[in-house]
Amino acid sequence: MIIVKDLHKKFEGNHVLRGINYHVHQGEKIVVVGPSGSGKSTFLRCLNLLERPTGGEIWFDGQLITDKNTDINKIREHMGMVFQNFNLFNNLTIMDNITLAPAKLKLMSMEEAKENALSLLTRVGLKEKAGAYPSSLSGGQKQRIAIVRSLAMNPRVMLFDEPTSALDPEMVGEVLEVMKELAESGMTMVVVTHEMGFAREVGTKVLFMDEGLIMEENTPQEFFNNPESVRLKEFLSKVL
């Protein structure tokens, strides 16, 4: 579904991604872990071109999205993204946050978009917040809404960029719960996170990134029980 070939990204003399090759298949839940500065967020942000790679190719459903002539906005309609800082639109109500893109991109009529939004909000237990503004919500609520906002586009893949890192500890659970349900529904997911429990429980593959490369890739079972590289052993001994 997503094929990454020899992906490089440089920021003014800083070589963040040094040749990533990976293939995400339909229905997989890829969890990316690694120390900070390892390039895992940059890798994720390259997948929908929020960061423009400086080298290599990214294919999505048979389309070369790193090609200059590809309409990246069209591609992004099918790739949901959830951010560490939620990034709900502060000037809009929750309902408008969710319906803005589907309605303005003419994927649905306003009524359909609203109906869809309400059923998604019900799914995450936040229906009564439809008329509220983001500033009145807790972090956990904001992140659940952010997930709903992406889902309203009926994406084929969901990208999560450290979705629980900015949350108070007691709110992490409610967000992971929504993500678990989403995984069970069959959604293809790529998740950058520090939640090792989530990686072990939900991931179909776990990747370890360090110094701009994928150092190790394995099933959660093997990844956590029989880490191969020294770096991963060190990393796991620090975080587990």
Add this chain to the structure above:
Amino acid sequence: MEWFNSVWQRIEAAFITGDRWKLYLKGLGVTIEVAVFAALLGMIIGTLLAFMKLSARKDGRPGLLNWIASAYIDVIRGTPAVLQLLIMWFVVLKTCKNGILVASLTFGINSGAYVAEIIRAGILAVDKGQTEAGMSLGLNKIKTMRYIVLPQAIKNVLPPLGNEFIVLIKETAIVGYVSLSDLTRVANQLASKTYDAFTPLIGAAVIYFIIIKLLTIALEHLERRLRKSDNR
């Protein structure tokens, strides 16, 4: 009683004799006319310049539009408004005898430079994550700007824009240089005519103050309405 009589005489001379209060009103009319036209023109020029300055080439480096806007802002901010007015009146638009038009254009062009920086700062102050979220949903740059960034930027720019408009109203007090009879000039002329500087000048100051106070109240009201989404 003596004192009261003398004060009243001065007030009478400054404002009432020969319906002189009408002159102040006319002067105020000129001041407001120039300020309003200039503010509108300044907003248009400022918005254009702001987007020019925010534009970038494909490779992210500043392009020609950016350079033009920066040069405009540098020149306007680097020279006194009085000089700009004199240059417009005696050089650039020498043949135009409509002082109000020349003054409005000058102050509009001048204000545009300041408004540009206000709007640019207001847009840049909106968190980058808002744009990224819009883009990640498949909205293009224009739609993201229109529905997400600009509505938030307006809240940011309202206080400094109000400030700029207030400055503009007072800055029009120099239009006497191109023989326009605005509020300040009227007061100054009546001061010479009545041999009493105090009363007409203080009178004009009070009028400016009242106008600007009213404007301030209106702006505060508008700001409160726009802040609605912050505390609900």
